[in-house]
Amino acid sequence: MLNKAPADWFRVAELAPGVWGIGEFGHYEEVLSFLLTGDDEAVLIDTGLGFFSMKALVQELTDLPCRVINTHSHFDHIGSNAEFAEVALFDHPLSHKYAHEGVGAHELAYWITPKQFTVPRPPLPEPYTIQPFPHARYFQAGDTINLAPYTLEILHTPGHSEDSVSFYDASRG
Template sequence: MQENYYKPIKLAENIFHIYEPGNVYTTLIIGEEKALLIDTGYGFGDLAGFVRTLTDKPLEVVLTHGHTDHCGGNSQFPMVYMNMMDVPTYLWYEATQKTLIVEKFKRDRAAAGLPDVWPEDFDQEKWSAQHTRHFEPLKNGQIFDLGGRKEEIFFMPGHTVGSIVVFDHETGLLFSGDNISDSLWIMFDTSARLSEYVEHLMDIKLLPILGIVAAHRGIIFPISIMSDLLRTISCINPETDRTFTHPRTGQKALKHREECRAVEDIKYIYVVYDKDKIE
């Protein structure tokens, strides 16, 4: 394993937000008896080995959704929990996007004069051929009792139809994957409709949340990020919003931005959406 490939940020006692190059985070929550890993990142490095440097407790793995930057390391674990609504998303990404992801990283890193995003011992062919060993279906409201702390799963269709969020009752932290952050991408064929997302966000807002942790940011968002998102969504206008082209797939969408009020260092909240997802 390449030294220091994964960089953990300690968010709270026994909660680590683990950064991996390529700008994605996985999160490890350690209880008295068990540990829970949220997402498996791209899986370019030895995440399972790295997790073992932080805890030796029995480990469960939960996926926030089926995109490859959250599921790429699945094969390193005997079993992963996922909302089965995201199986089509997972399979489509695995079949069509893995090669494109690798090519895009090569291109972007070379253009920026940066070293490879993966560790030196990365084997592209092996990575591309890896599959999830076993999916275990998640249930809405499922609780992972880690001993001294409980993690509750909430289904939250939005970014993808099978997206879920994880609530840590001990700290009041909500782990939101790509579903609550300063940018919401709800442009995919397998995204939910915006109205459905808003309904679920209103429900999630009722939880006693103290902070939100997203999969592409190394900070704890204040809960006002949810109001920022709702305000931005309410201002969407397909007539005036500019066209957005997905940098990897070339898919067209629309993009709207509003001022971000929740976090001083972040200027805008973005919603990238498909016109057909509005009702």
Template sequence: MADIVQINDTTWRIEDNGVRFFLLAGTDKALLIDSGMNTPNAKDIAEGITKLPIMLLNTHADPDHISGNGSFDYFYMHPDEEDNYRAHGGLGTIVPVKDNDVIDLGSRPLKIIFIPGHTPGSIAILDINNRVLISGDTVQDGNICMFREGRNLLTYVKSLKKLSMFTDDFDTIYPSHGSFPVSPELIERLIEGAEQIMSGTVKGKIIDIFDTSAMLYKFPYAGFICDIPE
């Protein structure tokens, strides 16, 4: 069962067995950011928190972020993520968002930042007035999935470097996995770790995950699960 944790008067996180998603309220409407792994009732959960009209935005379309999408006739997602969404059986109408778009909930503007790499259409959301970055899976201190089709470590590093250009605009990061919250300083550490993996200067260990083998590179601040080098 999901646990609802109130962050402040207009922000909640919903903890769903290792993944979290968020509800943000403005003066006019509210936005779910992702819909969980085991929460097909994500919309009902949100409606139990606020009486505002509720929209849905997905940071990306891995299965642990879309379980409640089916309750929405339409939702926001980057168009480069549609193939990933449909491959996991996702239904409904995608309203595309792109880099630098702003969704305003009423006195609460949210800026879309396109950060591919973890998946082709991953995005982050900058809660401008509250100086918070909601990072999806891209920035976290858990094990970041970078193996199998659709993952690109070089693109991921470029996206992290892009996020580092926004660090004057946020004070804290709300990730979908791992510790909550995390510091913006984690971005530079993740860049360093990913670059060490690409340069072959760090050793990993083979693990079994999702009925396959992958390489885990573990750092003090996070881990990366990558394809086994050929």
């Protein structure tokens, strides 16, 4: 289990009613995650670096059950996936690899050197790894995620990563 974050690690802003942006700006990657609350459940888009518990933060923002959907499988977007019971990613070999293997300390070593932080490096789990999340489910381009009042269409948008996707809600543009 990941530790609760220092008070200044996550920066949270309510962007619209029931829609939060969650930033991890103390790291060079400046990761952004988004929490959408629907009528009966919440969806977290990306779980950040996994240095600290994203689940604990989500539970401070909503009492609704929360599932995770990932934009892609890079370490800075799947870091806390293992904390959540429901996780879904684009059906691609990269997604399967990280869901079943996690990310080891050797592969992550560069990303936790002091020069990767824009603030003094906080105490991190030792060793810093990203745990596998073999319970993940997979979606395809064109699938939809229903989160009343949102309906998110999955668009395969490779570029940054071969398994990158975007989520589009046609009712909101």
